[in-house]
Amino acid sequence: MHLGRRDLHRAHASLAARAGDGLSPERLRQYAAVLGELERAAAAGDLPADPRAPLTADLVTAFLEHAEAGRYRASTAATGPTSPSTNRVRIGCLNGLSEQAGHPYDLEHRTPAPPLKPGTTAREAADLREYLRSQNRRSLLDDGHARILAAIGICLDTGGRSGELAAIRLADLGPGLRTVRLRPNPQRLxxxxxxxxxxxxxxxxxxxxxxxxxxxxxGLVAAMRAWYALHPDQDVDPNHDFLFVSLRPNHTGGRPAVEGGTPLRPEGVPLHPQGLRRALDRAALRINAGRPKARPLPTMEQLRRITDGAPGPR
Known part of the structure; x- marks a missing residue:
């Protein structure tokens, strides 16, 4: 049996209904993006117009070739082939949706996985901790720098992924902040x-x-609670205890308000894994710009992989 586009949309709806049971918002957005590509392929005449029509193996292969060439982009501003990471995500989403629909495609990746960036050596980890020490001694430290130093330290000490760091709650911090407990669910909400x-x-x-x-x-969470008192119709938890929170308002996830429009979500809401990873990498770029002679601060993926030796006393 071949699945049709309607079957994949139903699979997505089923997954979205159980989003709190292990599916991240980032993955849901990826599923929706791939379904959008399928709809644009149908509008272009490359797939059957009838959403119930079966997507045969040949049709799926042709769709992937065109999608990788950039034919089904949502934005007209971008041109050319889609990136290797996007190609791999597309395959993963089609496999996930078809599995949910009961007839797995089991597609093989057509694009090789990118090579891992060099990890962080024990010596480099020690240098990074010395950088943290020097920054902690500064009398003035902006909010973003303070947040990112804490994230760098925890990532370096625990090897945690962005999903695990985003899931940390205040209750996971031990007495005297000497320990932290991670929830081993890197791909989950x-x-x-x-x-x-x-x-x-x-x-x-x-x-x-x-x-x-x-x-x-x-301070950020207090501002979020004050905002929530004025916007109780919004999907914001005023009593959350997640460690890492947003610094600025944004539109992501906002609901249409009763008075019309979509208000900005406030600062102080929990960071999702992708948001935390991007915040750390953006901060590393900003900090590196002010340290031209120093070794660049690594990305989160590099931070979490100490490649040799013991990092020294705690």
Whole structure:
């Protein structure tokens, strides 16, 4: 049996209805993007107009070739082939949707996985902790820098993925900020899935960074609660206890308000994994610009992989 576009849309609706049971908003957006490509392929005459018509293996192969060439882009501003990472996501989404629909495609990736960036050596990890120490001694530290220093420290000390860091709650921090417990669910919605694991020790620079960041977080969450009092119809939890929160308002996830329009979601809402990863990488670029002679701060993927030796005393 071949699936039609309607079957894949129904599979997406079923997954969206269970989003809190292990599916991240990022993945849901990816599923929707691939379904959008399928609809544009049908509008272009490359797939059957009838959403019930079966998508045969030949049709799927032709769709993938055209999609990778950039034929079904949603934006007319971008041109040329889609990126290797987008190509791999597209295959993963088609496999996930077809599996949910009961007839897995089991498509093989057509684009090789990108090579891993070099990890962080034990010496480099020690240098990064020294950087954290020097920044923690600064009397003035902007909110974004304070947040990112805490994220760098925890990522460096625990090897946690962005999903695991985004899921950290205040209750996961041990007495004296000496430990943190991670929830082992890197691809899940923050706060869902398995409970926290065993405590992981935090180094002194990370503890100091948390001391600087926690008052910043409290101020941001207080502003979010004041905002919620004026916008109780919005999908915002005023009593959340997630560690890493947004610094600025944004439109992402806002609902149409009773008075019309979509209000900005406030600062102080929990960061999703993608948001945390992007925030850390953006901050690294900003910080690196001011340290032209120093080794660049690594990305989150590099931070979490210490490639040799023991990193020293905590």
């Amino acid at each position: 923050a706060g869902r899935g398995p409970g926290p694991g065993e405590p992981i020790g935090l180094y002194a620079p990370t503890r100091a960074a948390l001391v600087r960041y926690l008052p910043v977080r409290e």
